Amino acid sequence: MEMTMNAYVTGLARSRPLAPIETVESRLRGFIDGRIFDRPTLVLDCDAVVAKYHALAHGLGQGTLIHYAMKANPAPEILRALAAEGCGFDAASRGEIELALAAGATAARISFGNTIKRPSDIAFAHAHGIDLFAADAEAELDKIAAHAPGARVFLRVLVGATGADWPLSRKFGCAPDTALRLMDRAAFLGLRPVGLSFHVGSQTRDPGMWSDTLDQMAEIWHAGRARGHDLNLINIGGGFPAFYGDPILEAETYAGRVGALVRARFGDATVMAEPGRGLVAEAGMIVAEVLLVSRKSEDDLCRWVYLDIGKFSGLAETMEEAIRYQFVTPHDGGETGPCIMAGPSCDSADVLYEQRPVHLPMALQSGDRILIKATGAYTTTYSSVGFNGFPPLDLIVI
Amino acid sequence: MEMTMNAYVTGLARSRPLAPIETVESRLRGFIDGRIFDRPTLVLDCDAVVAKYHALAHGLGQGTLIHYAMKANPAPEILRALAAEGCGFDAASRGEIELALAAGATAARISFGNTIKRPSDIAFAHAHGIDLFAADAEAELDKIAAHAPGARVFLRVLVGATGADWPLSRKFGCAPDTALRLMDRAAFLGLRPVGLSFHVGSQTRDPGMWSDTLDQMAEIWHAGRARGHDLNLINIGGGFPAFYGDPILEAETYAGRVGALVRARFGDATVMAEPGRGLVAEAGMIVAEVLLVSRKSEDDLCRWVYLDIGKFSGLAETMEEAIRYQFVTPHDGGETGPCIMAGPSCDSADVLYEQRPVHLPMALQSGDRILIKATGAYTTTYSSVGFNGFPPLDLIVI
Incomplete structure (x- = not known):
């Protein structure tokens, strides 16, 4: 049995240099930028x-x-x-x-x-x-x-x-x-x-x-x-x-x-x-869209940012806000403000970050593309079969 | 527009007597008992x-x-x-x-x-x-x-x-x-x-x-x-x-x-x-199976009961133990003891009831059928697409 085991021990001779995370990100961005996605999609390298x-x-x-x-x-x-x-x-x-x-x-x-x-x-x-x-x-x-x-x-x-x-x-x-x-x-x-x-x-x-x-x-x-x-x-x-x-x-x-x-x-x-x-995890990036940016009242300090992906369609690991995903928007670099983030479903539990709001650009608006980094793990498989008529997270492997 | 609305107001003339919950349960049991299910299944009346x-x-x-x-x-x-x-x-x-x-x-x-x-x-x-x-x-x-x-x-x-x-x-x-x-x-x-x-x-x-x-x-x-x-x-x-x-x-x-x-x-x-x-909710009953009953050590006061259905395959509403589902086992009526209940997946979050253990028969064992009452709502649709290789909750409407 030990022989069988050793027959597939890690092939160190074939070791390749590890792609730095910046390289992975730029490869993912290179694939995503300019492409149209008709629903939330995980792109995996x-x-x-x-x-x-x-x-x-x-x-x-x-x-x-x-x-x-x-x-x-x-x-x-x-x-x-x-x-x-x-x-x-x-x-x-x-x-x-x-x-x-x-x-x-x-x-x-x-x-x-x-x-x-x-x-x-x-x-x-x-x-x-x-x-x-x-x-x-x-x-x-x-x-x-x-x-x-x-x-x-x-x-x-x-x-x-x-x-x-x-x-x-x-x-x-x-x-x-x-x-x-x-x-x-x-x-x-x-x-x-x-x-x-x-x-x-x-x-x-x-x-x-x-x-x-x-x-x-x-x-x-x-x-x-x-x-x-x-x-x-x-x-x-x-x-x-x-x-x-x-x-x-x-x-x-x-x-x-x-x-x-x-x-x-x-x-x-x-x-x-x-x-x-x-x-x-780090090999994947989700492409999503902002569906709505609003305030509950005129003097609300936080904006609410609603995405077309939520807890039931790929972001279940935001449960108890354990994972703090990082976001990329078209307005990065501009002035930011605190946002509560939520998913698109009619379920009040479908809130991503509320205890610790996320700082996002003030210019963010409905229709903007938003990228979610390091989402290669526990996203596609945690998706529901289609809660509220929203399809499960799509996947493209590059 | 009001006319259109009134055209479909509730047809009270067609009102029928509401089936008492005992009747619904016995109808569901009548369908389930003696049938073989090859995976967790919601039966809905x-x-x-x-x-x-x-x-x-x-x-x-x-x-x-x-x-x-x-x-x-x-x-x-x-x-x-x-x-x-x-x-x-x-x-x-x-x-x-x-x-x-x-x-x-x-x-x-x-x-x-x-x-x-x-x-x-x-x-x-x-x-x-x-x-x-x-x-x-x-x-x-x-x-x-x-x-x-x-x-x-x-x-x-x-x-x-x-x-x-x-x-x-x-x-x-x-x-x-x-x-x-x-x-x-x-x-x-x-x-x-x-x-x-x-x-x-x-x-x-x-x-x-x-x-x-x-x-x-x-x-x-x-x-x-x-x-x-x-x-x-x-x-x-x-x-x-x-x-x-x-x-x-x-x-x-x-x-x-x-x-x-x-x-x-x-x-x-x-x-x-x-x-x-x-x-x-009350119109549905899930048929599931006990996969394992164990204790972490010999002097453990609570047993652990693992089912073939869990948080990712239909029982997501046990989150924070909000819903206390009721269970039916083949040993009901016998002596009971406290149980921590969990699902079958390799995910440590897939625990159903731990804060407030559930009292289940001491005779309960691996292979027993277990029925979960009032599970017609938010079970099939909250199921994941197949986390850990476990298929989503099956559904039979009677």
């Missing part, structure tokens, strides 16, 4: 995704398995390009497995990383040769043993609070003592407990924030080995940040620091990473 | 929607125009049945206008109630004979005047906090003084300012909560008439509650009280209402 993949792979170091968290953006063009470069895929469902296979990924390059699986999806994965599954509960191990007998499993552990911009909920993972019990249980069921996984939280901008979590994981790891389990895979999940305005490290530098922290604790174990946002 | 329409119409009284807020559930079967009964439609976009027309509604029965419209959508509506538009800003009036010259407009007013379970944001409507200014502006642009609209907020369970808002509206109404505007339409929006566990009044009784409050202030003006949730 495939080369930028591939370059980011190589940067993360190079940073994390020789032997790292990168499994793209395709939920961030499963555009077939992106999946094909990543598969061709040797990237693996983390799938959460039969639907995602089918997409990865269709993109040319072999079963050995696909992990079924969801801890909540339909039994029929497990059987589907097993029938297609997929051999690596996540679990965090006994009942899940029972399902895997029944539908993918003899498979490799890694146990997801619930780690304490980290310094991520958006710490995760307690949804995934089990307590450390339970993880050890589950290793025993997996072996008893004829499965092969090969490792551990965790997730530091999305947008963890400081690589130092990984240390505590890695210490906790190493403790469980050594306890598991002491119990006789041949652990050889440490899955560090995602958390690689994208640039939304707050400073982040350059991708390769960031990955290098995280890789060093991991190797200091896990030696020659196989390291797996599951970047999603970190690979695709 | 068309007769129950029609019966609720007649109950609201009868309660609100002779002459009320009911325009279904189709965003709640635009299933073609529902739209056709409502259109056949004389119900009108509130549309928010070209997409919704097309659905209403396809269902057999005439243009006179369709209002374009979104205050944020694409200019091309206004032109589309105008070309199809739609003559009634909402606005809350000068720039919107400009668009309407340009693309639907001479149209009737009603001005949406921003009202103060009410007693709704979910008060609306400030997204829609303008301040009272602005509403008066906009009436003048509409007339200046050759449009016909015919009335006012507002929204008390979703799930306003106490009809008495409408009084303050109606008083505010009446003040603006009389000021507008004093300025010479021939106002004849008061659009009271939605807010009609559905039963999610907390007690509500029977629909006709509730509507009767609201109707009396409105007529006491607006006399013989035409009353328009835009129920969405109030018409369809």
